[in-house]
Amino acid sequence: MHKLVFATNNHHKLTEVQAILTDGIKLLSLDDIGCHDDIAETGFTFNENASIKSHYIYNKYHLNCFGDDSGLEIEALNNEPGIYSARYAGTHGNHEANIDKVLKSLEGAENRNARFRTVISLLWNGSEHFFEGIVNGTIRHERCGTAGFGYDPIFQPEGYEITFAEMSLDEKNSISHRGLAVAKMAAFLNTPSA
Numbered sequence: 001m002h003k004l005v006f007a008t009n010n011h012h013k014l015t016e017v018q019a020i021l022t023d024g025i026k027l028l029s030l031d032d033i034g035c036h037d038d039i040a041e042t043g044f045t046f047n048e049n050a051s052i053k054s055h056y057i058y059n060k061y062h063l064n065c066f067g068d069d070s071g072l073e074i075e076a077l078n079n080e081p082g083i084y085s086a087r088y089a090g091t092h093g094n095h096e097a098n099i100d101k102v103l104k105s106l107e108g109a110e111n112r113n114a115r116f117r118t119v120i121s122l123l124w125n126g127s128e129h130f131f132e133g134i135v136n137g138t139i140r141h142e143r144c145g146t147a148g149f150g151y152d153p154i155f156q157p158e159g160y161e162i163t164f165a166e167m168s169l170d171e172k173n174s175i176s177h178r179g180l181a182v183a184k185m186a187a188f189l190n191t192p193s194a
Contacts, residue, residue: 001026002189005033005065007053012149013068019173020182022190033061046071046083047130050121058123066185070118070178072151074102074139076111085151095150102139102154112139116155116177120185129188133180148172 005028006017018027030036039056043049046069053067071085081088081098089097106112113136120131136158143153145165152164157175164172173179 003028003063004189005030005057005061005063007039007057007065007067013178016169016173016176016178017182019169020179021186025186025189028063030057033057033063035061039067041069041083043069044083046117046119047121049083050119050130051128054121054123054128058126064122064124066120066122068118068120068178068181070116072102072155073115073117074106075113076109077102077105080105099143099151099154102151103141106139113137114139114155116151118177118181120181122185122188124189129185131181131184131188133177133182133184135175135177135180 002024003026004021006014007030008014009030014027014029021027035057037056039053041049041052043052049069050067053069054065057063057065057067069083071082073079073082081102085098086092089101091097115134115136118133122129122131137156140154140156140163143165144163145153147167147169148165154163156163164176
């Protein structure tokens with residue numbers, strides 16, 4: 001059984017990722033390894049922020065680990081909120097305020113095209129590997145659904161009539177940006193050469 005640290009304490013993310021990883025990988029959170037440090041995301045891209053997190057954990061604890069950075073990119077808002085998705089309205093993790101700001105910014109906008117993007121930086125035996133997942137969709141005019149987290153109640157993925165917040169975890173994982181990136185990472189970890 002390989003141990004793999006996910007550089008997060010976000011239980012929603014942990015649950016999503018653990019559901020995708022194979023049985024041979026034991027996923028650990030930052031709490032599980034006793035890390036209570038605030039890892040500053042000072043990068044200007046998803047890749048940079050993901051890499052900052054994974055390198056911080058690997059350099060301090062010498063454990064195989066990965067960090068991710070995800071965000072919502074909205075065409076009509078010049079791809080905002082992007083890397084600032086978690087703190088778009090000012091306070092980190094205030095999902096309701098973030099959604100309110102997006103909906104207000106899009107008032108009257110005909111173009112509601114958006115995409116969720118995740119980048120994972122995996123440090124495995126000292127080597128860094130990147131995996132990306134993208135799901136295209138549109139922004140609803142109002143919240144729909146109570147599952148998921150973040151912008152899920154207003155994001156309707158392409159080809160669906162419901163939002164991420166109206167899907168089961170399995171359904172969301174099968175098409176979500178994080179699910180796609182984690183599936184790529186899991187396929188890499190399952191190769192004999194990994």
